[in-house]
Amino acid sequence: MTERAHRPHPSLDDPSIAIEDVLRESIVDAVPVARTEREAEFYTLGDGEMLLNMGPQHPSTHGVLRVVLKLDGERVVDIDPVLGYLHRGVEKLCENADWHQAICYTDPLEYVASLFCEWAPVMAFEKLADVEVPRRAEYIRVLTGELNRIASHALFMGWFALDLGGLTPILWSFIERDEMMDMLAAVTGQKLLFNYFRIGGVNGDINHEFMSRLGDWMSRAGAQIEANQGLLNENEILVRRARGMGVLDGETAMRMAVTGPNIRASGVPFDIRRAHPYSVYPELEFDIPTRQEGDSLARYLLRADEVKQSLRIIDQCLHQMPDGPVMASVPRLIRPRPGRAWAAVEGPRGMYGTYAISDGTDQPFRMRIHDPSFVHLQLVSLLTPGNLIADTMAIMASLDPVMGGVDK
């Protein structure tokens, strides 16, 4: 009974397998049987090419992404991302939960900006159930959402520098992000997965602690963010490594269904806050920064520009916010009449969308979650071939995918 399960080497189990055979198997690249045209093309090695498996445990794959690189020396010939290491089947889980419960399943999808992950389904459900959201709740949503956007962009800048080999910026941006997370924790009660937006409003009014922290932070945020970026924007090495890397033009970006900062860095001023206004964004004054270059540097700098616009929005929200309730009267158990609804919000990475189908019961019949990271990760195989391994990181980091969102 006390004997422990011991797994010896396979060759010891089966005397017909010699160590040599095991070695030979591991010498030759294990090439799967091609299932599709693309896979057959990818796994056919040309002269001098080799496959390099990167991930799922690799320092710079932003979680558990696995990519197979086809290399010629250090030059990337082709790249095939392999997903699913973080797949949790959130859509199925949502179908097995009721309408309120479904929101908290979407929350951890993109743990870096989770308010947006709940905003899209909440909006979709409100459309399905014909709920009118109080204006104060809408302002609070915009306020907290923009705060979360800044927090997400701050983290992006740190990650970007880290993937290019800089150690310090990531920790500085975590300090910055931590302040915002503390504020949001003061109002939502949680520090990472807020679960704050509800069908018909938000979970509670903003409180004094939040306001005092926010006022304190707003008074120095601009200067502090500028100072942090000074470490990177004027860094010759970073600029030289990011400029001209992974150039994405506007036309291709549209065809790749890219949204968010990534498409705006390619010169397309598409922002759902303006292109298809929702919430109280029509009443707020802000610009949509764009850049024409479409390279990694542009994608990086564009997010810095967006942070400034978000600060403007927060400022206006604080001044324009009306008094009133923050929650419409919504029953605990809702049964929306059968129908379909789609809602999309502009998150820090692009368009977060939810497509919900109601069959009249208390559970979603189908709930589709659209995550921008998933779409943007496709760009890796478009932009990296022809560059070096190191540039793969510069490009992937500039697209800012979060594996929680990619793998749903």
Add this chain to the structure above:
Amino acid sequence: MSMAVVTWQRLNVVGKILAIAVPVLIALGLVTVGVAILAGPFAIEFVGDNVPLLRFVAAIGAVLLLTIPTAFVVIFMELKVIARMNLRVGPDRVGPYGTAMSVVHGLKFLSKEDFAPLGVDLQVFTIAPVVVFVGSVMTFLVIPFAPGLFGLDMNVGVLYLFAMGGLTVVGLLMAGWASFNKYSLLGGLRSAAQMVSYEIPLTLSLVGVVLLAGTMSLNQMVLAQSGSIADWYVWQQPLAFVIFIIAGIAEANRSPFDLTEADQEIVAGFATEYSGMRFGFFFFAEYVNVFVVSALIVTFFLGGWTAPFDWPFPVAVAIDPLAWGVGSLVAILALPVVGTLVLAAPFWLSSRITTLQALVIGFILFNVVAIGLVLGWAFVSLDWVSGLFWFFAKSYVFVFFFVWLRGSLPRVRIDQLMGFAWKWLLPAALLNIFVTAAAIVIVNR
């Protein structure tokens, strides 16, 4: 018989230890004295006749031993300084201010399983870290630490240095190949390409210094720079100084040129498959290299162990205890007690501290003062102590500089790295040689 047993059983633990240790120590002492009496004259004669040989053996032993604290200090600096730059605290649990952290790192490596993955070329895999370590440790041999304190004063010291630097590449390449891992292979190839490329500007940048000093011996070079800060070669060879720093960083595989172990790209490069003490050797060699490059910068361009201003020392402070008489000696013996009491007095007078605590504080303070006095005396009257001080002070400034770079710069790309070496550093180094040679010819005419 029973008496002895009963007596033994009555002793407590300390007593038992003493009961064993004291006779053994006495016996050992007697044996030592006997051996010294019998063999002493021969030993003295042997030492006297073979000073160069013994000096060489002692130097090699000292060099091997010296690398360990050096690596520990550099690792600790790296941990703590980068932590401060990241607005973190860094290690603060093991030892005062975390100073023992790097020692614990070393113990951790020793206690880890010596693991070799399936498919590695075991012999090459095992030798590789040794080659790397030997390559970096052997460079210590020719570095002049202080007047008279050097392993070997070679007349081809500069060549020897670069030869040993070249040995490191062999080890990295062997590690990369033997690991049976594509990341390791890429790391090994990167390191070979990088270090072979940067060795050329590194060597050429020193030609100017060699021309000025007229020798390739490191010790002679330092002597040629002695005097004040104005005599250092950094003023006559500013371009070579810059080239040497940049190429030295690349040669030591430090950020921003740490492509061989770029963890965001190729995990850990050549060291991916290594663990335990084999990895520890790489780790050690890397940090020893950081110190060696700093020491070389100081030796070649910043006057080595010479002081930055016209140093009036060594001042001969005549201390001859035998001439002081018995009264003075008794006074010296009483000094610790008196000093402790005097230093404890102010604390004792303060009401919040107990007598015992005050005494302990006084004792510690007295020790600090006494050690400080002894070191101060050594500093002003022994030239090798002040030489060591200046040498390490200057070297650690550059170690700090390297750590600072690591904390603030992203990594360059492999083609930028190579392009920089061949397109900028190499022509600059050649230009430097040309200008230096021309200047020497003009001045001497």
Add this chain to the structure above:
Amino acid sequence: MSIPETIPIIGASWDDVLFVLFAVAMLGSALLVVTLRDIIRSGVAMIACFAALAGLYVLLGSPIMAATQVLVYIGAISILVLFAIMLTQTKSGPARLVFQTQWWAAAIAAVLLVVVLTAVVVSTDWGAGPPQESTTSDVARLLFDAYTLPFEAVSVLLLAAVIGGIFLAKRDPSGDEAGR
């Protein structure tokens, strides 16, 4: 009591013993270079051979030659050889050398080499005196004084070789993205 000039029992001098040790190491590793089946190990053995040769130079009183040997042959040439092997050999290909495809040509070449070497050894006057210390300045004086012309000729030859190598290795400019 200083260390005796010769080893007490054998009677040979220390230098001779060291010479024999280095020579055996050199010949042994040279044999390994040609007999080992793994090409990388051959390379490592070649490095050991060069290192033993450097030791011989030190014994002969020429540390500058020894340092240059290590610097150039171990630090550069062996590295490039290993580098080239690693670049051209893939792990999925045959990991071992294919021997005995041109054994008769190799045999003829070996016999010729032996003849030539024997002739050289026999015809050389080995009555040279004790080894002299050669310093850097001696070597430099010889290079830039007596042998200036051969030195410059060799440098021109190397330059030509470098240019030729670049020309041969350069790819078609249209398909070349490495220059970016």
Add this chain to the structure above:
Amino acid sequence: MDRALRSRLERRFGDCLLAPVAQRHDQTEIRVSAGDATDTIRALHDEPDLHFTLLADLAGVDTGTHMQVVYHLWAETSTDWLRVVVDGLDREAPRCPSVTFLWKGAEWMEREAYDMFGIVFEGNRDVRRIYLPAAYTSFPLRKDFHLPDDASRSPGRGVRPMEESLPPRDATSATNLRRAQAG
């Protein structure tokens, strides 16, 4: 609600719509069959008065009786989201034309729909599983796929199927079970 879009859509695609154009909140919905899907979407993308340039989302839906593929499109010409439902795909062997010729970025979304529903997209050159392992055989978002511990819907209600394969009570570890099976 964009009434003008509705009339434009009815005018342009009137004969191939499976259902009248539905509008609710800020969404306009049209339904087409799989045969008309390519032409419809190409027209929506290309024609200047429609010009739906952005593919917002591509979703598979299992209604229980048949499969659907749902596209959400965005255009500058309209204030509405346009939802195109490709309706009536066979549940046993759902096939749908791919839109990767218009939006290459739909490739992964189509792979995901294949992974979850088994819908094969004709024209997509990389229809293979994206999340689940290659050896997986079922399509988890279909309505007849029940989670193993979903007691209310599982065929063996009240029984947790995952527990059935556990060893008998006196066995302490899976190793013993394996040994018992082997010997």
